[in-house]
Ligand SMILES: Nc1ncnc2c1ncn2[C@@H]1O[C@H](COP(=O)(O)OP(=O)(O)O)[C@@H](O)[C@H]1O
């Protein structure tokens with residue numbers, strides 16, 4: 060059982076009350092530091108976990124707690140925190156954290172200094188029947204010096220001695236300033252005291268729109284939201300904390316481009332065009348680093364696809380990727396430091412924040428967003444059906460690539476407008492669409508990766524990085540990719556037919572039908 | 583969950599002392615650990631300051647009428663719990679009725695604990711009995727203290743023979759030297775010669791030390807009251823070695 064008390068709580072008086080009322084016979088005091096960690100997108104917090112590194116004296120522990128439940132801990136050889144799940148020592152902690160964190164790095168969320176009183180209640184054999192910890196917390200860094208945070212009381216029950224636990228629990232429950240709450244709640248309050256909120260970032264697009272909003276206003280809030288996403292990810296991308304900052308940044312750029320073209324008629328034309336060109340540029344200059352990230356992230360997978368005897372031949376390729384990844388990241392930083400980028404961000408921000416005209420020229424500016432949403436989704440959906448149905452086994456690859464683009468557009472539209480429609484239904488449609496996207500993605504990605512592998516091998520020869528064995532191994536990779544590409548091409552007809560079945564068509568149709576005139580009047 | 587049994591055909595060789603100290607170290611490493619005192623004499627329970635008594639006696643535990651989780655008691659150490667001994671356990675052999683698939687009965691006691699504990703240490707009574715046959719079948723490793731005398735070498739041979747008879751391999755048999763007195767010539771000799779003959783032997787010897795004898799007075803593991811002593815260091819090294827071997 061755990062309790063939280065406010066930073067202003069008088070611990071001395073509390074300890075006196077406690078030891079006067081109960082036979083605590085041993086009291087020790089420790090001080091130390093605890094840093095709580097989470098990924099940038101709060102994956103641990105979202106799942107009810109808290110992860111901390113606790114150092115006191117020469118001991119450093121990595122401690123994972125689950126809300127209302129178990130604690131898993133591991134001694135660390137030193138105070139350096141693990142950055143990724145794969146840096147953790149093998150064992151329970153890694154098994155639990157790997158599937159949650161995936162590619163995301165652990166970042167310090169709050170760093171505290173604590174003073175902890177350990178109390179023991181002993182029975183007549185001097186056997187411990189209950190342990191209690193009282194903890195006073197101080198946030199370490201802060202602009203205005205250390206910042207007092209809420210403290211905690213934890214009952215550490217000893218199995219088989221329920222009576223003591225119950226009695227102390229009741230006593231603490233009657234303390235007016237203690238409120239029963241676990242570590243996750245404590246973290247929430249500690250963050251609040253520091254002016255932060257957990258779950259303040261998610262890579263999922265979520266924005267509430269009102270159905271009757273003017274389209275130019277709604278489009279602007281979508282685009283502002285995306286701009287905020289870019290800005291939020293920029294520092295982590297620059298610092299190269301993990302690959303997902305760049306990924307999320309690029310997704311925001313792509314969504315912005317889709318929004319610009321889909322809501323063309325809600326904005327003055329010249330503005331839309333200019334920003335369209337600029338965001339296309341931003342997509343290009345961030346592409347190279349992402350490409351290399353993808354190769355590095357897939358590397359183990361590639362390696363495993365080789366015959367065992369060839370796997371080590373791939374090592375020089377890994378070195379090559381890392382070297383080029385580093386250079387690409389430097390070029391990316393260069394682009395982000397350029398006037399072009401700075402101007403784009405400043406102008407875009409200004410554009411999205413200028414007052415909306417009462418009588419806009421753009422033809423769709425005043426349309427209620429719900430109507431525009433339905434119209435755009437209908438249009439793109441119909442295009443997908445038309446284009447997909449025209450694809451035969453003989454169609455060129457470009458036809459599938461084009462279809463993939465349309466699917467992506469539809470996906471973004473569904474995500475932009477999900478708040479306007481019943482959530483479960485939108486989710487279902489996204490799932491259906493995603494299956495088709497996965498097939499088209501596999502088909503195109505395996506093609507692009509083959510092309511990149513050929514380019515890489517030529518570059519490696521030029522740079523003297525590759526021997527015959529490495530090139531041979533890369534050749535096998537190309538062959539494996541070609542095999543996957545063929546499989547995906549073969550599977551397309553089946554995947555598309557599944558997407559284009561009557562049941563799904565009906566769902567799309569009913570959800571995004573043109574509103575009947577009487578409905579329209581209500582909006 | 584790893585089950586480690588402290589077992590020897592002989593009594594008074596340091597099984598209980600090792601069980602308590604090793605379990606304490608495991609818990610100190612952060613692993614939830616259970617000590618099961620299977621010896622009706624209850625020395626392990628005594629060292630943990632816990633009465634050697636099971637509610638309803640051993641019969642309910644083995645018979646399954648009482649969940650093992652309800653009989654477990656926390657010790658003075660975080661993450662270290664004890665399943666106490668009970669005088670009725672002197673009949674454990676009889677409780678483990680041959681007709682009723684005794685191995686399955688023991689497994690049933692341990693099964694619900696698998697999610698909670700990373701290590702279970704079984705402190706076994708000496709001798710060869712139905713209980714020891716069962717223990718050999720359910721454990722992942724046998725830790726067996728050897729006092730370096732000619733007689734205990736014979737005991738070691740008997741042990742390996744016994745295990746060979748009752749286990750089809752996959753069991754780690756890890757003997758270690760216990761109560762080693764380096765002033766004795768025989769001890770020194772056996773310490774150097776035995777490792778060749780017995781490849782599974784752990785390298786860290788536990789010295790004969792008054793610090794260890796004092797456990798009976800302190801009622802605590804050595805590392806708690808004499809953390810810097812030679813004995814505490816020896817148990818530490820032994821435990822590190824065991825972790826690598828299992
Ligand atoms: N390494 C040692 N040095 C000195 N005395 C020891 C040592 N190990 C055990 N003893 C003592 O010897 C006696 C028997 O030890 P114990 O661990 O109970 O053996 P077992 O469990 O094998 O019967 C106990 O009194 C104990 O304190």
Ligand SMILES: [Mg+2]
Pocket residue numbers: 597598621625705706707
């Ligand atoms: Mg014993």
